[in-house]
Amino acid sequence: MTYTFASATILLLLITDPFGNIPIFASALRHVPVARRPWVILREVLIAFGLLLTFMFVGDGFLRLMNLSDLSLQIAGGVVMFLIALRMIFPPPPGEVLEPQGEPLIVPLAIPALAGPSALATVMLLVSQAPERRLEWVAALSVTMAVCAVVLVLAERIQRLVGARVVMAFERLMGLILVAISVEMMIRGVKALAKQL
DSSP, rough: OOOOOOHHHHHHHHHTTTTTTHHHHHHTTTSSOHHHHHHHHHHHHHHHHHHHHHHHHHHHHHHHHOOOOHHHHHHHHHHHHHHHHHHHSSSOOOGGGGSSSSSBBBTTTIIIIOOOOOOOHHHHHHHHHGGHHHHHHHHHHHHHHHHHHHHHHHHHHHHHHOHHHHHHHHHHHHHHHHHHHHHHHHHHHHHHHHOOO
């Protein structure tokens, strides 16, 4: 399949899923002062953008240098996504979990919420298919990250508009979908690994 700028941007938006990440960001930023939250979101989006941009240019070489295969990235990503999804579906009681007092940094917002294994694999796929159009893929990634930043900065307004119960139900639903996706990622990784053995 040959991607255009528009189709690559849509593909990246579907994978980074800014609307689906609203519950994750809301939960992670719960203890961050309200005035500080937009800056934390912008920082995490920039970190995700930097990582995806790096993988767009050197990802394939890095995997070869570390002797890592696409399968290991897929299976590891599935495990991490599964654990995050379980916490979305079954959040621990407030008194039974020690939540960090400071701001979240890199994990879980920049990675894996925005720059997860699927997003990393996608940017490498775009470049491998048409390396001469690398600047076009950088532009598509830039548009995607800008949309993510706008949606996530406005997340609290979106939450107020639809209500807390709807957001909570949406978070559980997204957690269920993430569980299914993560299990599928691990199954495909194990199947592909079994074929290689």
